[in-house]
Each structure stands twice: as structure tokens, then as C-alpha cells.
Amino acid sequence: MRFVDKHKLSIITACLSLVFIVLINYSANSERVTFVEDGTAVILNPVQGILYKLNVNIKETFGFLFNYKRVKEENKRLKEINNKLQRFEIENKLLKKENNRLRKMLNFIQSSTEDYKYIGCDIIGISGNSFFDGFIINRGSKDGIKKRMVAVTADGLVGQVTAVGTNWAIVQTLxxxxIAVAGYVERNSFNxxxxxxxxxxxxxxxxxxxIPTLESDIKVGDVILTSGIGRIYPKGIKVGKVINVIDDKGQISKYGIIKPYVDINRLEEIFIVIPKEERNVKY
Incomplete structure (x- = not known):
């Protein structure tokens, strides 16, 4: 019963709307609005307003549904582009970092003494539980590497070769x-x-x-270099900077605590220092 009433109401509303449209068209060609036209408009205007808004909402809803797939595909495409750009940015940073590192190594070789040559090596593993125990490089005896040869980077001293295979070697850090090396204070070679x-x-x-004397004037900020004594380590390789000084009056010595220039936890490539004349080094 309720459905029939609603159906009748819809038919009546539609008929009245049709009559109203006809009257509007008639009025548009007439100079005056009749009493019937005005009354009909008063009755139907609210209804027509509701129908108009309903029609707009229906159009917007179907428009959203039709465009949803397109918008979803566009968002997916934009996410893929964004991911590619992020990858390019990371790769660019890595390449820039590697380029700076290789440039620094090249400058180091060009500025080094002619008495030695330098073989570049990649680190391919560790020989113990950590870099502290030593690490493995991808060069060995076939490349002229021998035990006790010195390992360096462009930043400074790394350590010494302690074992050698045909195409591999183990380097222990300082x-x-x-491992020990003779060194001195750059500011005053007396130390x-x-x-x-x-x-x-x-x-x-x-x-x-x-330093086996309390008379030493070593101080915080001093740069420490290899001295070349012992004829194993070339003279002048950077070791690190003094961050603390301790007097040991019992041993009549001074100790300089050094922060290394080389961070062994960040090593990727190193150089093995090979003397051009083997007689210059005792192995």
C-alpha cells in the first residue's frame, strides 16, 4: 500500500513538473504571469529544487565511479616514478661518494714518493670476528705482495700484511x-x-x-706520522691526531692517545705499499 502511494506521488509530481515546464515556456513568450502559473510555481519550486540537487549528486557520484579507475592508475604511475627518482638519488650519492674517494686515492698516489709503488686492493672479507682481527684482500703473491708490507689509504696508515696467498692476503690493522710502528710528532721530530x-x-x-722521556712537549692536537725507522713503513704516512697526553712518571715516559685518521669500520679499498727496490725493506 505504501509503495503504491509513493508510486502515485511520483507520477503526480512528474505531471505537475511537466505542467510547470509548459507554463514556464508559455510565460517566457507572454508579458504577464497568470495566477495559475504563479501558484503552480510556488508549489513545485521546492520539489523541483530537491530533484535538481538529487540529479547533481547522482551525476557527481557516477562521475567519481567512472574516474576512480583512471585516478587509481595515475596514482600508481606517479608512485613508480617517485620510487625511480629515489633510487636515482641514492645511486647518484653513492657514485659521487665513490668518485670522491677514488679521486682522493689518485691524488695520494701522485703525491707519494717515487721510491714506492701502490697496489689497489678490494676488501673481500674479514679473517676473524671483526676488522680488529684482520681482513682479507683480493691481491696476493702473484701481484708482488709479501708479508709485513704496509697497508694504507689516502687518509693514512691502516696496518700490515700478515699472511699471503696466491691471489689473497690478510691485513691486520694497527x-x-x-703490531707496532715507529712514529713521531710532525710539529717536532724530536718526539x-x-x-x-x-x-x-x-x-x-x-x-x-x-715517547720514552718526560721532557717531550707532545700535546693535544699534534699530528703523528710514521718515522720510517725499521725500514718497513715508509716515512711520513699519516697516523692520527693526539687527543690526550698522559705522564707516566714511573716509566719516565709520556703517552699520546691518538685518534686514527682511518676508520677501519668504513674501509672499502686499500693500497699495499711495495718498495721499488726490495733491498730498502727488511722482510
């Missing part, structure tokens, strides 16, 4: 306490001493230079 690995209270890997 952080390992089994000579022995450099070894050292761990501070926070277990941080550092170096320590022991």
Missing part, C-alpha cells in the same frame, strides 16, 4: 696490539716513539704513542 693499538674505557679502538 689497532691490533700485536719519537712507538705506536701501538689502544682501547679506551669505552672500548673504542685508538692508538697510543709512547
Amino acid at each position: 689497532s691490533n696490539e700485536n 719519537n716513539g712507538i705506536i701501538k693499538g689502544y682501547k679506551d674505557d669505552d672500548n673504542k679502538l685508538l692508538y697510543r704513542i709512547e
Whole structure:
């Protein structure tokens, strides 16, 4: 019953709307609006307004549904472009970093002494639990590498070759306490001493230079270089900078705690220093 009433109401509303449209068209050609036209308009205007808004909403809803697939595909395409741009940005940063590192290494070789040649090596693994125990490089005896040869980067001293295979070798860093090198203070070559690995209270890997005299004027900020004594390490390789000085009056010595220039946890490539005349080095 209720459905029939609604159906009748819809028919009546449609008929009245049709009559109203006819009257509007008639009025448009007439100079005056009749009483019937005006009354019909008063009755039907609210209804027609509702129907108009309903029609607009229906159009907008169907428009959204028709465009949804297109918008979704466009968003997917934009996300793919954004992901590509992010990858390009990361690759560009990596290439720029590698280029700067290789340029620095090239400058180091060009500025180095002619008494030595330098073989570039890639690090392909570690020989123990960490870099502290040593790491493996992809060059060996076939490339002229021998035990006790020195490993460096453009930033400074790394350590020493401790084992050699045909196409591989193991390098231990100066952080390992089994390795030592003679060094001196760049500011005053009078301050000579022995450099070894050292761990501070926070277990941080550092170096320590022991100078066997309390008269030494070593101080914080001094740059430490290899001295070349012992004829293993070339003279003048950068080691690090002094960050603390300790007086050991019992041993009549001074210790300079050194922060290395080379961060062994970030190593990727190194150089092995090979003397052009083997007689210059005792192996």
C-alpha cells in the first residue's frame, strides 16, 4: 500500500513538473504571469529544487565511479616514478661518494714518493670476528705482495700484511696490539716513539704513542706520522691526531692517545705499499 502511494506521488509530481515546464515556456513568450502559473510555481519550486540537487549528486557520484579507475592508475604511475627518482638519488650519492674517494686515492698516489709503488686492493672479507682481527684482500703473491708490507689509504696508515696467498692476503690493522710502528710528532721530530693499538674505557679502538722521556712537549692536537725507522713503513704516512697526553712518571715516559685518521669500520679499498727496490725493506 505504501509503495503504491509513493508510486502515485511520483507520477503526480512528474505531471505537475511537466505542467510547470509548459507554463514556464508559455510565460517566457507572454508579458504577464497568470495566477495559475504563479501558484503552480510556488508549489513545485521546492520539489523541483530537491530533484535538481538529487540529479547533481547522482551525476557527481557516477562521475567519481567512472574516474576512480583512471585516478587509481595515475596514482600508481606517479608512485613508480617517485620510487625511480629515489633510487636515482641514492645511486647518484653513492657514485659521487665513490668518485670522491677514488679521486682522493689518485691524488695520494701522485703525491707519494717515487721510491714506492701502490697496489689497489678490494676488501673481500674479514679473517676473524671483526676488522680488529684482520681482513682479507683480493691481491696476493702473484701481484708482488709479501708479508709485513704496509697497508694504507689516502687518509693514512691502516696496518700490515700478515699472511699471503696466491691471489689473497690478510691485513691486520694497527689497532691490533700485536703490531707496532715507529712514529713521531710532525710539529717536532724530536718526539719519537712507538705506536701501538689502544682501547679506551669505552672500548673504542685508538692508538697510543709512547715517547720514552718526560721532557717531550707532545700535546693535544699534534699530528703523528710514521718515522720510517725499521725500514718497513715508509716515512711520513699519516697516523692520527693526539687527543690526550698522559705522564707516566714511573716509566719516565709520556703517552699520546691518538685518534686514527682511518676508520677501519668504513674501509672499502686499500693500497699495499711495495718498495721499488726490495733491498730498502727488511722482510
